[in-house]
Amino acid sequence: MKQEKQKSLATKISLWIVLFAGLIFISALGVFFNESRLAVQKEAIDHADQVLDNTVQRVDNIMDEVKVATDNTDWLITRHLNGPDSMFVYSRRILQNNPNLNGCSISFEPHYFESKGMYFSAYSFNDNGNIITTQEGNDHYQYFYMDWYQMPKLLDRPCWTEPFMDVNPDDITSPEMIISYCKPIKDDNGQFIGTISVDLSLSWLSNTIEQVKPYPNSYSIMIGKGGTFYVHPDTTKLFYQTIFTQTLLEPDTAITSLGHSMQAGEEGVREINVHGVDCYVFYKPLTDTGCSVGLVCPVSEVFSGYYRLINTVIGTFIVGLLLMLMVFSSIISKQLEPLEELAYQAEEIASGHFDDELQESGHNDEIGRLNNSFRNMQQSIVRQMEELKQTNEQKGRIEGELKIASDIQMSMLPKIFPPFPERDDIDVFGQLTPAKEVGGDLFDFFIRDEKLFFCIGDVSGKGVPASLYMVVTKALFRNISAHESSPGRIITSLNNVMAQDNDSNMFVTMFVGVLDLPTGRLHYCNAGHDAPLLIGNIGAGFLPVDSNLPVGAMPEWDFKQQETLIDPDTSILLYTDGLTEAENISHDQFGMDRITDLAHRLQKERTFIPTAIIGAMTEAVHVFVGEADQSDDLTMLAIQYTKHHQDITFQRTLTLINDLKRVPRLNTFIDEVCEAVGFDMATTMQINLAIEEAVVNVMNYAYPAGTKGDITIEAKSNGTEVMFVISDTGTPFDPTAKAEVDITLSAEDRSIGGLGIHLIRQIMDHINYERSDGHNVLTLTKQINK
């Protein structure tokens, strides 16, 4: 396979080289062949021209001989017109003097010589060297109608006849075709009286012309004025056909044109197709006979030497190219051997053997450099892979740790639902669906002193920083709200801590609420978070919130606290922007409108249960988001206030002024109440102690020293518990917000009410403080069945 690849590359390059060389050679050969052809053609034309010239020259000489002989005689004729018989002598003498001539007639107009009658033609002919003389005119041979007689007469000048067969049946007939030179004979008055005609054997002429044979298959032709073939290798054409005969049935403009040119006495060369063979026809007029001689040479023969040359050159050319192909192919193969080795090694490396040692190339050329580069690359790859391995390990470790961090983070969130199964006044459900990486959402809730403290928050940013910030926020919320019941103060404290040294400029949007469970009064403070939804019997809508600033954004910001009353069965839904900004594939956001629409639907369906609300909301988001990835934590917290006030079966009220002397009155009131609801003595004493402590606290601290103020103690019972509601109009003071008492300190050193509250908590089941309508309202509850 590798061998083949390498071969094919070598072959390809060789082929390209040979192709290119071939193109160059072909171009050069094309020019060479063309030039050679032209040279050969010119040579052939010159050659034919030469041959024809020689022939014509020879014929001319003979022709001249005929003319001279005639001219030398005609004056004798005109001088001796009185002696017609002397004409026999003259005609005979011409033949005697010119053995080349075939015959001679001296003929006269009918009845020219009275003594000779109608016909007088003194005719001598050469019968194989024996000259015979006779009078040839008679009734059957009326010579004066013959061409040789009529032409000079009618033309009034000497001329050559067309070749002809002279027929005289009564006389010895010349067996040969002859051509005659004829000259008019005139008397002294210039009157035509006869013709002298000298005959030349055509066989002599045709033999001469036929001998011209410059190429093996070339042949000569001769045509007369009428186009008749007088020399032609095909004897059936001789005398019977003209050059135009065949064109009468099968028009051939080339031949017609050649014939016309030859008839016109022109000379030249033409390429003509003769019976399927391309031929050159070189032609030339035969002096003034009107005949034209042509030399027909097959093109293939004219160019036979040229074609041999072409074949030799092309043969050499092809062999040369093949040799070139083999040599180049071999050289390139040899040169590419290191490349093949490199390719083999590269494949080995590619198949996973990265540590294979690459041989160093001894070559200093491109292939050598490629080899060395490949070595460097291999080493670099091995190094990179090692680093990658380490990086991957680190990444795995970090990912593992992040997972743990995420798990820890999630474990910090409340996860037991329902959280307060023993209570019938509150139902809470919360859910945080984390995005891929750890995030900064948080929620939390707990009950202290009959108050549900809850919060939801979203830390800016994502990842580990956000999660750390979230952990801190949640821890601080727990820490601060352990002793602080006002959401405004809780957030303010939180803000002051978080904003301090906040180098990373992180912040958290947050909503903190404190729901007074006995009364349903909700105190809340918003720090830049989305307003919660309220879904209840009277409707669904957003809780009006001040936006304030996010926690951590600005130290010392005074967060405004708000309050409202929550109707029974109403649910508060808190959520982070993971809900509002959930995106689908088209990057559309879930948005407030969908949330409120769903809230209204739930409200209509009277679905106020936290799990149901969150379940419906979660499903709606999932349907909306579809296949899109979750980009942010989705956190929701729903709180339903389910407190229903049971019928009060017992109620008494006692109002005291802030004077410790009134305490016995209080004790009596308590005893009466406890007795009425059925507490035993011991419990009654304890309750008395707790209520007295609380009331004394109010007497001592609620009003400024020296001012009078009322304290109202209202005792209510529904049969299961007794509530003592202690209210005053004094300085706002929340005894429950005080830290747990440090009982290791002496009583004087403890902060005001510290020990008392501790006592109260020990005795009573619930303690609850509310500031309401300018009143401090402290509610102490004790279960009756206890």
Added chain:
Amino acid sequence: MRKTIIISLFALASLLAQAQEKFIFTPQWTAQAQFAGYYVALEKGFYKDAGLDVDIVHPSVTQTAISRIRNNESQATTLQLAQAMEIIDDGIPLVNILQTSMNNAMVIVSRTGKNPLKQIGEKVGIWNAGFGQIAICMSLNDHLDYRWIPFANSVNLFISGAIDATLAMSYNEYYQLLQTGIELSDESVYRFRNHGYNIQEDGVYMTREYYDGHKEQARKFADASRKGWEWAVENPEETLEIVMEYVQKEHISTNRVLQKLMLDEILELLVDRESKRREYSLRPDMVEQASVLMYENGMIDRQITYDELVAE
């Protein structure tokens, strides 16, 4: 005994003479497609089938067709109508036993750019053997006054420029001239038949004297010859082969192309222009026209009638 033998020999000789009485037919020109029908009739045995022993003997320089008829050397010959009239006028009554030509084939050929009708007084070639009667009449009637140059062969005289125009037969010399490569235009070729001189030409003639004694033979010869012509019309290719055999046998200076063209033209001439049929008979109107023309121009001393010419 000897006497008996001599008498017997005489009787036998006379019997043989009777049985083998030859019918010599002489066309008026050398062998060519002009006489194709007769060659066909002989070669295809039509004469033999008719009980005739026909021999075709072409004329020679010493023995023209007319001289052979006059000397009773031939029993029948072809003649042009005008020629026949001249001979009758000379005192040799002739009978037309078959008329092949229904149209005149004579033309005057001039060089391209020339119009024979405008060549007044110019040299025009004419056969020294006759055939030119109608042309002479036309020259006189149309006041062209051509200077007639008798020729044995028109082609060389014409192409050498010795004559300005020449008479030609549309089936013969016309093609010989074309064969020399000359180019002719419509205007330079005058066709007699298109100018009111459509006078029939070739027909088969015999002396009235012979005819009167051999009517049956004459009829048989005419019928067989006619059959030969019809066969030629049907089989032009084979006819051409037969013609070429005669041409070669007689060493005639011609070629297959010329003979083919001649045969095509001759077969065309068989068809009467008006009836569109091959009539094989003289037309009285043409006979009268020829007679009037020749008489008026002094070529004949008396008018020759249709009735005089035709058999019975």
